[in-house]
Amino acid sequence: MSNSKYSRLVALGKLWANIELFHPFLAYKNLAWDSALASAIPMVEAAQSNRDYLDAVNFMLSHLGDQSTYALESSLCLEPLSPAKERAMETLLTYTDDGIAVFDLKNYSSSQYCDLKEAFFRDLDELHKLTKTTKSRKLEKSGSHKPPAIVFDLRRDQNYQWANLDALFEEQFADIFCIEDTVASTIRTRMHLGLAPETLKEPGRYISAFLARDAVRFQASSKPLKIPVIFLINWRTNLPPLLHSLQSQSNMYIASEGWLSEGPAETASFNLPGDLLVSIRLSETISPHGTIDIKADKVITVDESETETETETEDPVLLAALVWARGTRRKAKAHEPASGRLTDSWRYGPEEYPSKELRLLAAFRIWAMVAYFFPYIELLDNDWNQILVDMIPEFEQASNAEEYHLTVAKMVSQLHDTHAVLSSETLSNYFGIASPPVRCRMIEDKVVITEILAEKETLLKKGNAVTIGDLIKIGDIVTAIDGVDIKEKFRELSQYHSASTQASLEHVVLQCILDGPESIASLGIETGGKTKLINLARKIKYKGADATKNINTDLNTDVSTGEIAPIAERKDITLEEATRFIDTSKSKKASATSGTADTYDTIGYVDLTKLTREMIEAMFSKFKETKAIIFDMRGYPKLTGNAISERLAQKNSFAIAKVSRPMVLEPSEICQSSETSKDRTVGEGLGWKIRQTEKQYQTSIELIRKSNDWIYQGKTVLLIDERAMSQAETLAMSFKAANGTVLIGAPTAGANGTVTDFSVPGSIRIFLSGEKYELADNTQLQRVGLQPDIAIKPTIEGIRSGRDEVLEKAIEYLSSLEVSCP
Known part of the structure; x- marks a missing residue:
């Protein structure tokens, strides 16, 4: 056997094994997957060309009955679109003579996504306003004040460089079309803990399972657009999760070009000799009512679409969908979803000072999120279980919103993670929404003014006009703020801020140490060996300028990294x-x-x-x-x-980092010792411990080419x-x-690694590092x-x-x- 044939067989076997482990169909469908490999081997041995090999691989894959798992020449999906092939934005929205709005979303390139999103929502906003105001210019010829229906054409052709449209159909889309609170569809994937035995000698020790992701819940629009909406798809369409769930609304429909054998999927790529690439299905879609496929309300068959068209460029499938849109349509009401779903960010309500029970819930939730998902828990100064015990009385005794929010901040500060930030209006007000026009840094253990934001701004001092630059200079030392010693103020604020190092803590705290409400800040200043008091106005416009990170600033999350x-x-x-x-x-x-x-x-x-x-x-x-x-x-x-x-x-190419994400595969076992005493203070005798199993991570090496x-x-x-x-x-x-x-x-x-977040009662959102980030040689970065x-x-x-x-x-x-x- 030649080396090429040997390499082809080895690759085929690895492909077969990977699909057996991770393709969801093989977990519950009666498929002759072993026979598929056996039948494909002679074809691979006889293959005289890469094309013959491709045919053999696709023969094996055909036994899965899955349109999302297939082999092809890698050049077909790696060749980028040329500018000439990019879609024009002007063709995104058109209207039929009777006013039906047609959004043609087919085959926009990835590089066009930003422009596409802008144009898409601009046109949608115009349609939304159209139902309440004057008619659109594009509808003047039909005389209609609003479109009788909307068609979103989401079909795909065989070019694989189209834009991912999921982000078009999320909160902003839901805010226009969701009539009621809506749960999106979700996916399930295969998960393995060891190799599952084929007998029950030791049940539960090694398992394989489906892992269903929590579904996202979308809030109902206050003024939804209620006209009929049709989503036109084909088998290549990756139907966004929200659209799948919106099918349950009385005015939302899915029409498909031909029959859909299975729903959309997440896929992985597998390389084969001869520059071949295999797409492997890793997931199945779970609808809100628990089914694992997509049922179109209307299937447009070849016969229906073979109608006469006025021009060769007209799309018979689209024309058939428009005919159906004008007629009578039938719907089935979706049931309550069987899948899990993400926690609603509004589940706790807007109250900033929740009840004692909800305050304790917050403490428990913070403990759980950190215990399970914080990747640097082993770097904490104190035992996380004991921190929970110590904080319980403070959560109970918090007598108002300010005390409660500060207690949350105090607990989170013990993560010593500069990424750990609280978003809280109460804390924003406590730390101050306005700043004087100066910036400080800790230099030689002193708070030193390093920047004056409005040096030439004129003030009145004893009737005389002076500038801020006349009163204060770069390099002056701040000794007090509003009558409080600056070191004491630093110590007070430090207990409510999380920072990875002392220098980082100094930087974080100094971003707000002079802040307060819009008011006059009294600064004690040491300059030229003398001390003096100066008064500067705190203004909102000075707040947050050039701040790297602040607990009470508005936050901007990067969409590509989450940072x-x-x-x-x-x-x-x-x-x-x-x-x-x-x-x-x-x-x-x-x-x-x-x-x-x-x-x-x-x-x-x-x-x-x-x-x-x-x-x-x-x-x-x-x-x-x-x-x-x-x-x-x-x-x-x-x-x-x-x-x-x-x-x-x-x-x-070179490695820059090792990135490790926690894998939570089972609950940690919480034990309570029998040593308790009613004479002890709260928590002293409980002896809670997390079962000390080695933390599991998904680890990868970050490379740059x-x-x-x-x-x-x-x-x-x-x-x-x-x-x-x-x-x-x-x-x-x-x-x-x-x-x-x-x-x-x-x-x-x-402090490095992509950030994640969760919410607790009191309208508080907590951010923290979600993955472990180390140098490629395993050198620690966090807290160093x-x-x-x-x-x-x-x-x-x-x-x-x-x-x-x-x-x-x-x-x-x-x-x-x-x-x-x-």
Whole structure:
């Protein structure tokens, strides 16, 4: 047997085994899967070409009777769409002569998704308003004030680069069409704990099971659009979960082009020799009424669609669907779903001060979510079970909303995770919704003013006009706030904030230490060896500027990663603002210049808190001839890490991190010891323990591949400190792994990994790290941070002199190297 035939058979066997373990049909359908492999082997042995091999594989897969599991040439699904094939947005919405609105969502490319979403909801909003206001321009010819029906055409052809449309049919869509609270469809997948025995020698020790995901609940719209709606699909359509459930509404229908053998599926890809690719079904859809398939209200057969059309470009299936839309339609009412569902975010009601029972529920829920899902529980300073016991009296005794919310914050703070944040209006008011126009950092263990936001703003002092800059200077030390010693204020606030390191805690607390209601802040200031009191107005507009993370700021969650970043002031940043050349020919100090690269002993400087993905190519072009680039990551980036690292890579691919997600497979066993005493205080004699089984994780290595574009060959330096957190730390890890970028500054925040969240009574939402993030060599990052290669911190003297000592150190380091321009 030749090597090629051997490799084909091995791959076929591995494919067969993978499907046996993970394809849901094989768990309950009587399929001759063993015979399928046996019958396919002779065909593989006789195969003379990749096409013959493909036919043999598809013969085996045909025994599953599953349209979602098939083999094909990988080039068919890897070739990107050309611009000429992209759909025009103008063709998204059209109207028939009698006013039926048709949304043609077929075959938009992935790159068009953002534009598609904008156009989609713009047109939907117009339709929604149309039912209450004037008629649409597009309907003027029909004279209709609102469309008699809407058709969403979701069919797919054989091109595999279309956009995923699920996000179009979520909350925003539900807010227009949901007549009543709606539970979406969900999926179930195969799950294995060990290899399940074929006898019952030791029942339950090793099991295989279906894992059904909780379904999402959508809230009813206050003003739903109640006209008839038809979703036109075919077997290639991945029907979004909400649409499947909306079929139960009296005005919602599903029409299919041909019969649907099975519902949509999540799939995995399996590579075969000869550049073949297999799509393997991993899941089944569970409808809200418990069935595992999709039943169309109308099946449009070939005979029905073979009607005469006015032009060759008209779609007979769509025309048949329109005919059905104009006629009488029948529906069946969906039953209550048999599947689980996600917790309703509004389940506890809006009360900010819940009853004692609900306050205790909050404590228990926080304990459970952390015990089961927090990946760094082994890094806590204290036993999590004992923390629960200690906190119970405080939850019971909280006498108002403020005390209760602070108690929740105090419990969460013991996670020592800078990602752990509370979203709470009560806490926002407690910590302060307004700030004075200054920013502080902890420098040499003192609270030092490092930024004045309105230096030239005019105030009246004893009848005289003075500016804020006249009263306070960069480098002044804050000694008190509103009559409270600043160190005491720091200690008070620290117990309500979670932070991975002491430096990160200082940064977090100093974001709100001067805050309060809109009022006058009285600051004790030490300057020039003297102390004085100054009064500055707290204003909402000063709140949250340049804050990396704050417990009481509004949060912005990144859709691609889930990470939390502050909502920054919206403004357009130019490449010139984000980058500059540094002239090192005259001084080792940093100096900004607008000159060209050939004018100076050149080093590029990039502010990664401002640089966007769209600027990366221009940035590299600008600095192509420089001997080095200094990247400044003292803050939060804009999703640029991977794209820049690819252009620094010295290897074809490199690992940057090990990511581990908890796998919760069974409940933990809670035991109560028999040693109790009524004379002891609450919790002392309970002795609760979680059964100490090894925590299970799904672990992967995060890789970055070298760019196909030209690679920057100069030296690179990254400036870091405690303000670099999460995505910023991933960026630093990727730079380091790409080309050995030198880290200069202070340790990073030590909090990384995609964030998750849950809610508790009191209108409180809690965010925390949802996965373990380590360096690729297993080095701990959480609660440690990335360590600089060259350590340096700002000094008070340097702050007062207007120097950036960290940047200066980077320039000094690069200037000491024997480096020539690339």
